[in-house]
Amino acid sequence: MNLAVDNRLPRYQRLRDDLAARINRNEWRPGDPIPSEAELGAHYGVAIGTVRKAIDQLVSDGALERQQGRGTFVRRARFNSSMFRFFRFQSESGERRVPQSRILRRKSVPATSAVASALRIAVGEPVISLSRLRLIDDVPLLAEEIWLQKSRFEAILALATSEFGDLLYPLYENSCGQIVVSADEILTVEIATEMQSRLLRLEANAPLIMIERLAFDLERRPIEWRRSRGPADRFRYHAEIR
Amino acid sequence: MNLAVDNRLPRYQRLRDDLAARINRNEWRPGDPIPSEAELGAHYGVAIGTVRKAIDQLVSDGALERQQGRGTFVRRARFNSSMFRFFRFQSESGERRVPQSRILRRKSVPATSAVASALRIAVGEPVISLSRLRLIDDVPLLAEEIWLQKSRFEAILALATSEFGDLLYPLYENSCGQIVVSADEILTVEIATEMQSRLLRLEANAPLIMIERLAFDLERRPIEWRRSRGPADRFRYHAEIR
DNA sequence: TTCATCTAGTCATCTATATGAATTTAAGAA
DNA sequence: TTCTTAAATTCATATAGATGACTAGATGAA
Structure with missing residues (x-):
């Protein structure tokens, strides 16, 4: 097996990209082990140290996880605390609930031009548009508009929306094999339109927080664009800068 | 030279911690090269690969930077685009200006109890309190309250406040040898008090964004706590989640 | 002086190998 | 069967060394 693509890049980079593509291509399902380091080294004709360096990157990208003595596995959607990795809008008291x-x-x-430019596809390409309301204790917290490339997310058109569950990213992984590993968010404040204030049960002209998010797969291609709006007075957002 | 501390930790970890402490202790000034990998390996009695693994971590922490062919240097406060690493409140148009x-x-x-608990020091310990206004084109953008441990920041009490410049973190590095490498931020929305609205030239009861930031050094000890408030309608905040 | 070349020092990449730690599997004993 | 033990597999850590790329400084030629 050879690693062509761009011979100017170091091998561990080309190997990382090749493995990333294979994961994205669903060659292994989430939870499955990838071949052992020795096997990969033999297969690609590189030393184990080079394999480890490539895998190191994919681990820090959140695509793989290692288990000493067992193997290296494609990360599966987790339903523990780390599911809040992408949910930064905390409840009023500061604790995080689903x-x-x-x-x-x-x-x-x-796709409209705005959607197409965000997702980097052509205007008019088919996209899936979702509208979603998120509530805590039956009180509306966020109104969301979500756009997905249809070609990658065909599978969720077949599902009943009642079976989507409370989190979309696990659904993307399990039903469509799409793994979100990073995202960019831009926060601004706007004034609620009449429709929005009705949906979120606010008085007219109440201030809203708008969170615009572009989510990327591990090849850093945009796969989801969303706009979330919530009442500014209940807003609490946590970010880590490094 | 030996790496004691905790022999259960791998060598590259103990080496990383030792180098981090030496940097924090200002054994090298920002911009200075640290000893070469070969020297460090000889000095600590470990292989170069182990040195590189320790340095890798400090580079990704933002404490060091490598330059192929020249050496590895203590990161100095930069006055290019990366100075915005911690300045996430963009101007209205979206471009970033100092x-x-x-x-x-x-x-x-x-220290009051709130300050002490944020900075993890005892109540009553001496702290330096700064109040700062940040403006773009002479229009107030942010009103900031800042608290620093006095013992670490003694030096900025000696400087004239007019010589502080427009950015504090370079000042911390150059005058006090304190390097900020990461931070936690919490964003909320509040209503301006009368004093705040006067300071920011807003009408009474205007919505404000409040950014609470705790900044850490490379040993992840909190060194600065600040609260910044700005008009919500000019607010634009960018975050990367990974 | 100016420019090109050479050389030594430094980090970057890559290989090869050894040992340890955690886990799984299989064999064997009760 | 059930439990224990041993072996095999896998990742984790660490070493040693080779080659390449880049930089800075010295040398020498024009």
């Missing part, structure tokens, strides 16, 4: 999730609308539409 | 900075007040006070 908000309920209610899908209001799901449809397949052609 | 805001002017005006120190309104500087005094040495005993």
